Amino acid sequence: MNARRFLMGLPLLMLASASFAAPAAVGAEDCRPTIENPWLRAAPPGATSLAAYLVLRNDCAGPVEVVAVESLDFGMPMIHRTVEEGGVSRMRPAGRLLLAPGESLSFEPGGLHLMLMRPNRPLPEGDRARVRLVLADGRKLFAQFPVRRSAP
Structure with a gap:
């Protein structure tokens, strides 16, 4: 008898938990840029x-800003930009990267x-x-x- 009550109550429990877990609406804040x-x-x-x-592409309605990089495979991941100073190429921290809606940003040899x-x-x-x-x-x-x- 207890198993029968449990099985009958399971769909109700699933409906109740889904109402708490479901997002109200999918909005712009749910959009993610793509790598x-x-x-x-x-x-x-x-x-x-x-x-x-x-290549980082922002197909979202609002701007996004990249502030850091993380990796389980490296002890010190960073975002760099190659710049020329006095005829010598040097790497410098890129800082925060702002990406407007519809823009893409290329990370490529000799640059970011x-x-x-x-x-x-x-x-x-x-x-x-x-990498994240x-x-x-x-x-x-x-x-x-x-x-x-x-x-590639």
Whole structure:
């Protein structure tokens, strides 16, 4: 008898819990930018830093701001920009990156890129690194970056 009551009450319990868990409406704040064509440049064994590239596309109605990068595979991930100073190319922290609605931002060799330092494990060609971009509102964009010798 108890099993029968339990089974009869289960659909009611599911309906009640769904009403609390369901979002009121899907709005602009639920929209997320997308990471396209991520890849990580292969480096010799023992390398202490690797560079990663991607295209970040904002198809949302509002602007988004990238404030940081995180990775389980690296001890010190950063966002850098290559700049020329006195005829010498140097890497500098990129700071916060604002992306307007409908815009895309290319992370590419010789420009904006992810500088992933202190790898926590070997990353041979064909492997994948786990990386997250952190937005100003606290949301995180996850992607797996395949390790490649050259751009896809």
